[in-house]
Amino acid sequence: MDFFQFPSISKAIPEFYSNRSDMLQFDLEHGRYAVGDLCVVERLEGVRTINAGPADANWRAVFNSSVLKSGFNECCVVMGAPKSKLLEFKTKFNVPFVVKGKDVKGENKEITIKDIRIIPEATGHSLAFQSALQEEVLVVSIGFGTIEAGAANDQGIISSTLVSFDLGTQVVAQDVMSQILTNGAVVPVGKGRLHYFDDVVRDVHDGKKRDFPLRSSQGILKSDTVHEMVFNALETYAETIQVTLRAYLNKYRDRKFKLILTGGGMLYLPVRKKLEELATNDNYSLIEISEESRVKSAAVGYRIVGEKLFPEDNLIALDLGNHTTIGFYKEAQIKLN
Structure with a gap:
């Protein structure tokens, strides 16, 4: 079974901007876009939905990329969702459905999703x-x-x-966001603020200095103060x-x-x-x-479920994470009479 891993658009938008020519295109409701173009047209920069699902443009782009990269003409998919979101996810899919796109050579790609199962993460x-x-x-x-x-x-x-x-950990991002904004800081984002502050939390935890300008040119919110806010949170x-x-x-x-x-x-x-x-x-x-186990474990479990549910079909076991997308492709085994 082939394994793949790549940054989710929600985490790596800058990389997707600079590498558009290396990315597949995706067929959304209003036309086809390469991933970099998708970031521009959908205005995705800084916007990352908590527990994103099929209604979210980021999510659709990563899902479409994952299934198109398999090279299958048709397949079944097993993937996960928070237990509290299972019903919401399941009602968004009507199988079978078709995902279309083009590779970097301009060749059309198309895959039919025969069945999809959403299970608790x-x-x-x-x-x-x-x-x-x-x-x-x-x-x-x-x-x-x-x-x-x-x-x-x-x-x-x-x-x-x-x-x-x-x-x-959105709870931490919310706490840090509240403290920083209450102190009069100016931040460069509107939508998607929680994910912006999630990145702030990670940066500060990992030893990077983050400071913020204050409103009305009143100076800066110093990195030492931000460090204290993050670790208290x-x-x-x-x-x-x-x-x-x-x-x-x-x-x-x-x-x-x-x-x-x-x-x-x-x-x-x-x-x-x-x-x-x-x-x-x-x-x-x-x-x-x-x-490695921490990163791959969910997709490995989805593969175990998929091999039991769809033993005679092409299978994609897919974990669409906030920062990383992980998956496995398994080609159907031909049975001899």
Whole structure:
């Protein structure tokens, strides 16, 4: 099965602007656009929807790119969504449907999506790690929009454990945005502010200096002050989700599962320390995972589901992340009589 990975438009708009000639074009409602042109025409710069779905132009562009790159004429797709968004996603697709585009040589491309299944994100993570470890696992994934959690054993997903909390790292971005704007700073974005401030949080956490001009030429909001705001917000967030996840995990203490913590939120040291502290104090068996596993796990789980649902079809297992798009292509196996 072929694996692919590329930055989601929502994260890498500058790169898409400068590399339009290397990108596929996409057939939207009002015409075809290369990705770079799509950023211009749709005015996508700085605009990233929380838990984006099929109604979002960014999302459609990345989805179309992913399926067109497969080279299949027709296929089935398995992908994930927050548990709280499943119904909303499922109602946006009427199968079969056709995705059209052109490659950089100007050749027409077209793929028919025969069927598409949307499953909880935690299902993907849990099945992937259970398959790898061959033990019962409970996975907590801290994303931008939500925190998704769920467990799996050798019988499959334990559906009663699947849950979605509206406590993704957007909470930190909101806190930092509020503090910076309250202090009179001028920021260069209108729409998509939360994602702009999400990038501010990441930059400051990773050691970059960020300062902001103040309104009416009153000077600047200094980087030291911004640094303090960001880390205070991260500490508060870490304490909040520690309480929420302690209550959730306590329901399943008797199951003796292996605990796995993943998602973009685990990149933040205050978050990681608080949740590792929770695992230690409450005697959970915490499994360390590699960065590669953290990135690929959801798509691996979607592949496991897809191979069972569509054993005789071309398959695309797709994880459209906020920062990275991950997927697997599997060509249908020809059966001999």
